[in-house]
Structures are given as C-alpha cells and as structure tokens.
Amino acid sequence: MILYEHVLSSDCYKLRLMFDLLGMDYERRPVDMYPGHADQKPAFRALSPFGRLPVLQDGNLTIWDAQAALLYIAERGDASSSWTARSVEERANIQTWLQVAGGPLRAVAAARARNLFGDASSEDGLLDVITIIDDRIVEQEIHGSEWLVSDRPTIADVAVFPDIALHEDAGISLDAYCGLRRWLGAFASLPGFAPMPGVASM
Amino acid sequence: MTDRLDSFTRSQWIVIEDDAGIVRRAPFETLLFSIPIRVANGPDGPRIHRLDTGEALPVLRRYGYVWSALDPAPRPLFEVPEFDEAGRRFTPCGPVGVKTSALRVIENFLDLAHFPFVHPGILGTESETEVIPYRVEIRRDVDEVWAVDCGFFQPKAMAASSAGAQVEYRYRVAQPCSAVLYKTSPGRAGAFDLIGILVRPLHETACEVHAWMLMWDEESSDESLLQFQQEIFLQDRIILENQIPHLLPLSAGMEIPTRADATSIAYRRWLKNHGVIWGTCEGIPEVTA
Numbered sequence A: 001m002i003l004y005e006h007v008l009s010s011d012c013y014k015l016r017l018m019f020d021l022l023g024m025d026y027e028r029r030p031v032d033m034y035p036g037h038a039d040q041k042p043a044f045r046a047l048s049p050f051g052r053l054p055v056l057q058d059g060n061l062t063i064w065d066a067q068a069a070l071l072y073i074a075e076r077g078d079a080s081s082s083w084t085a086r087s088v089e090e091r092a093n094i095q096t097w098l099q100v101a102g103g104p105l106r107a108v109a110a111a112r113a114r115n116l117f118g119d120a121s122s123e124d125g126l127l128d129v130i131t132i133i134d135d136r137i138v139e140q141e142i143h144g145s146e147w148l149v150s151d152r153p154t155i156a157d158v159a160v161f162p163d164i165a166l167h168e169d170a171g172i173s174l175d176a177y178c179g180l181r182r183w184l185g186a187f188a189s190l191p192g193f194a195p196m197p198g199v200a201s202m
Numbered sequence B: 001m002t003d004r005l006d007s008f009t010r011s012q013w014i015v016i017e018d019d020a021g022i023v024r025r026a027p028f029e030t031l032l033f034s035i036p037i038r039v040a041n042g043p044d045g046p047r048i049h050r051l052d053t054g055e056a057l058p059v060l061r062r063y064g065y066v067w068s069a070l071d072p073a074p075r076p077l078f079e080v081p082e083f084d085e086a087g088r089r090f091t092p093c094g095p096v097g098v099k100t101s102a103l104r105v106i107e108n109f110l111d112l113a114h115f116p117f118v119h120p121g122i123l124g125t126e127s128e129t130e131v132i133p134y135r136v137e138i139r140r141d142v143d144e145v146w147a148v149d150c151g152f153f154q155p156k157a158m159a160a161s162s163a164g165a166q167v168e169y170r171y172r173v174a175q176p177c178s179a180v181l182y183k184t185s186p187g188r189a190g191a192f193d194l195i196g197i198l199v200r201p202l203h204e205t206a207c208e209v210h211a212w213m214l215m216w217d218e219e220s221s222d223e224s225l226l227q228f229q230q231e232i233f234l235q236d237r238i239i240l241e242n243q244i245p246h247l248l249p250l251s252a253g254m255e256i257p258t259r260a261d262a263t264s265i266a267y268r269r270w271l272k273n274h275g276v277i278w279g280t281c282e283g284i285p286e287v288t289a
Ligand SMILES: [Fe+2]
Pocket: B108, B109, B114, B118, B119, B232, B236
C-alpha cells in the first residue's frame, strides 16, 4: 500500500501507527504540505477532493479519509480481527469514536496547526472534546477496561490517539485529565508503538 | 516590554518571512519584539510598517528572505558566501512557532550533546554519545561565535545519507538570533552543507523559527528534504517548550551547566558582553518566566 503523507500530520501518524502496530510494510510518499501547501494544489486534489492528507492507495483503490483508511488497513492486515468490531454493538461504538476523530477532534489538530504554522482557525469545542473523551475513558475504567470501546485496543483508540498525544503542540494541558493520561500511557506500551515528534514521553 | 529591548538586539536585521511566504501571505500582520507590524508586498517589493506608530521600517532582501529591524540603521547583515556558489540547492523550511526565547532556540541548535537523546536514529545514537572535543572561538573581525572541529557519529546525518557516518560540524552564531551549521556533505566530497536557523522574536518567550538548507544534493526530493528537517525541528520544539526558564540565563550560577557545553557558554558570554537583555533572565530578580 502507498501512503501519501506528511511527517508532522496527526492524521498521517494515525495510519503509520496502524501499520506499525500490525507489523505491516507500506510505502511512504511525502507530500509538501508545509511550507508548500501542495495538499491544496490541483495535482493532489485529484487524489483527495478536499485536499486532505493522508491518502492511502492499494492497487486501484484510493482512500482519502483518515478514518476510512484506518479501517481498511485494520481489515486488510489484522487476521485476528482484534482491532475491529467483533459484534454489532462494538461496531456501533467504534463508529461513534471514528466520527469523533474525524469531527470534533479536528479542533485539536487545528489548534496544533495554528501553534506550529500560524494557521488561523477556530478553537470552538476544543476542551469539550477533550473532556468528553476523558469522561469516556474514566467510565470504561470503572467497567474494568482501559480502552475506548472494548476490553482490547481497537481502531477507535488508534483514530483518537494522535491528536490527544500531540496535546502539548496544541497548547493543551492534560494535567486535569487523569483518564486520558493513563490511556496515553497504556497506548504507548502497545507492542509496535512508535512515537512521532511532539508526542511527549509517557 | 520593549523597555527590555537592548541596543545590540534592536540594531540587528531580523527575519520576517521567506520570499515565497511573502508572496503567499502578504499583506499580513505579525510581531517584532512585541511590536505589531504589517507586511505588505507591492510592485517595488515588500514594505513593513509599525502598527503602533505608523513608522516605516527598513527592509532588506537577502538569502531568500525578507528582513527588517526596529532600528532605522541596522548593523550590516552577516555574510554567507556559500549562497553565491552555483549548484547549491536552497530550501527554506517554512516558519514554525515556538513558545520560548529566541536565544533558547539558538542555544539548542548549538548543542551537540542532545543529538543521541532527542534525535535517536537520525542525528545520534544512544550507544555513541561522546562529543569529540572541539574549539570555540570569538572571531573578532566579524564579531561572531564559532565552534570548529566538532565531530560526531550520526546514523542518518542528512536526507541523502544512506548509512551512518562520522560527521564534521562547524557552528557559527552570526547574530543573537541567527546561527549557521556547516556539516560534511554526503553529496560532495570535501564540501560542507549548510543548515541555518533565523529566529524572529514575537515576544521575549515566543518566537518564529525559519530553518533553511543550502546543500549539495541533487538526489533528494524537495518533500523528503523538508520533512527530514521538519521532523528534527519538531523533536527539538517539544524539548524547548518544556525547558524552564524560557528566558536564557546569562549569569553564572543561574543554571547548572550540565547541558551548557563550551559553545553554549561562549554564546551566553558573548551575549552578556554585548549587553543583551531581550530574551534573557538579565534584570529579572526572580526567575519565573
Ligand atoms: Fe536538536
């Protein structure tokens, strides 16, 4: 599979993580997102209509949504189906958190982009989404699990992890979010885990 | 805040944006030593004004960047003759914001000892952490700090490196907020590649860092060159933002010099001799920054 990506993008990190956690090989094709903004140019938009990284290609298939690509990698590379849904209920819950990763959590990525590159963007809902994810983890812990959806890590955790793990770049302190800090630590202990620049040691 | 702006710092040309960034962003507003400025681009080139007084600021175009200064008569900009060598490839890496003093960014850039710990597998390796002794000198003719004969083993010294290599380094502090690194070129025997950082202080503890490369490299793609350098800088950024105090201590005893190697000590002393206040702990009784 070919991954069109940028080394500093949290959505690209998500897919690199999934490949690493599954021990899969893939080809990295760097895109000059910064400072060249090549992701906004027609050549790249031919691959990704909204001009968003990452793009995953497998043969004739082109996937230009990070969450969809994450699901695809997991379904292709995980023979045990440990990272994807094993029941109808799990599928609903995983889907919910994939939507959070592709929706409200983008506010965190936007705050990070503004701190790093000075891009103007809105901070609406920044702490809301952090609090909601923290609450979810704490609730899961009460039920004896340290993961977002199940008693094992799933693609929901992989989808949400990068933006939370890069909180310092976004100027967000997790001091008040004990659940999130424990969850980040547990995630970073997974076999195959690899950090990226800006992921604080946990 | 600007009462802390010393005359040496004030008289320096400071980077505003690279040429492509000016074309893409202008007109835009930003900060220079806590003073809001407006950068416009016209047929006769960039124009920069203070927003508080309306005063027009001097503008210089050099080395692929636009420079300005609060002082109407800045000191001459430092010389980098390698920019005139045909065949070298110039790559500006785009500005990155960092919440710390510009001087901390320069000090980190000069520090060889952090490579194995902050850039493992790229600029250093945890099994070879020894820094070969090197010489630090103040070059009186140009009033710059140089460190020469620095040697280090690096697993992947540059984007074009295919294997680990013993790399020779020379460091140069050309201005309080500008430094250049000369590094053995993997693409041309006997030659040096240049990597520079130009830092614009937004406030005393916030800055914008412009990194650039000037290399003998016909192989690497623009994308891989940029991402190689950006990955390294983002590894430094999180260390820098977590380093306390954010202001650089100049007086002996204010910071145990475990990290501060010979280049850092010389840099701090040079700043102190020039009466630099901005971005330092000088004149701040209790270090809380
Ligand atoms: Fe570094």
